[in-house]
Amino acid sequence: MSRFEEQFKNSFDHFEPEVDPKLWQNISQQLPGTPQVPTAGASAGKGILAQLGIKGIAAVITAATLAILGVNYLLNKDENTVQVQAPVIHQEISISDDKMAEEQAEINMPSENSNDEKSSNASIIPSSGNSENKIAVKSNTTDSKTNIEKTLTGTLNQGKGESEMKDSPTPIVSDKKTVAVPTKSNPNTVAQAVNEEPIVKTNPAAAPRPVLILSTKGGFAPLSVTALTNQEGAVNAIFDFGDGKSNSLGATANTVYEDPGTYTVACEVNGVKLEQKVTVFGQVHSAFSPNGDGINDVFVISKDAGITVEIRIFNRFGKMIYSNKGNTISWDGTFEGRFVDTGTYLYDIFATSDGGSTFKQKGTIHLFR
């Protein structure tokens, strides 16, 4: 072990950061012999999830997108919260061949104002037979699940899904066909999906046209992108991410783009070649320590990232404590002239690249002192 590692080790050995006092309450409630009081937060997550599961079943069986329409309704109901909360629900149902082309257009070539939302990706995947009335809610992270739950139940808060995306490859793997992507701007997708009865595929000749789906089309480096084709099995799909990484193992592949730039993701499946573009912007370092020592004191998005950013920063109770617009953003960790507490803050960015493309991104900022 060299001196470099020793320095890290010594430093961390004596690191005793403040702990939020509410954590002990959460812990003590879960210890044996103490009454189980339901609390907000992580410990109650399972209950809410179970609830969501039931809602999900009901939604899928009765009208596949009731819940999604509900989301749209909620989103439209309160414009102020739309920016903050706009989960994309990839609903995986079987649809027929000619519809696929339309869906593809919807999914792969969103219009400029659809503001491809990368932060909340969840898929509701009905189990193949549906005979057991089971539904799996797949998601990248607990947080994005929580986002959807919150939206469904009408409690809108900030999302915080972005950073997990980077670290959770292969979020959506399904051997079922695809896909409705309801977004705020094209709710019609939902309606189309509803009208399509799921078809159990029996004839391989009726395989749907290959589609290439990306988990995101743009964002800050390091950007994790998962590519997925709709081909069942798809053992012969070959993905090329344009960053030197390729993969031919299955119907899905993942890469993490470390460097800014525009990349072409190519996928060759069943002799068809598909392409999509991904734009990666300079890294946003989301942790900082405004303690006045001159090191990492400010949260910065610099103009070097090649984008104009509209940012809003919220505390964990949803109160907006900073907002700005421009090609250089720097937040010094204060609100109304006072330093805010250490902890996690949520940001919500609407970015326009120099090239004119736009994307939205949510994420978290950690503040240490």
Next chain:
Amino acid sequence: MSLQRPLEMTDEQLHEAILREDASAQRLLYDKFARKMFGVCLRYSKRHDEAEDLLQEGFIKVFQKISSYKREGSLEGWIRRVMVNTALDHIRQQKMLWTDLEDVAEQGDEPVIGDEIGAAELMVELQKLPTGFRTVFNLFAIEGYSHREIGELLGISEGTSKSQYSRARNQLMILVKELNKENTYSTK
């Protein structure tokens, strides 16, 4: 609610009291180790609230499994292992794709981390690393596991652990050099 300074009890006394199911002893144990363990959890997390969840889950496991602590090592070491294992459980659940990376050129001289740069700053840098790099760096450099053990813990090969580590180390060195530079400017 202010945390009262716990009465000085030895770890052995604490352990015995907890085994007797003395509720106040649980609180004493928590107060004694929570901050240090939060530091451990932060190292394995990308975000503050993720670390809080880990700490919570880890301490619940500590109290559930305290009877399996046989005083073969220090109590703190045992608690730390519970925390690290909790973190690894979460990382394994992410089902990351681990790739063998080519070794990168060494970053010239090892930077010396300036005295003014504290653990909070280093934590900020560590959290900039991708999860795979951060995890392997933590396990090897801080926890002191061998690459073979890390391979077993994460279900990857020894070689993958090594290559991830050398990348992680390189990236951290670059980050620390930048940090040192920033520091020089700001003190001028």
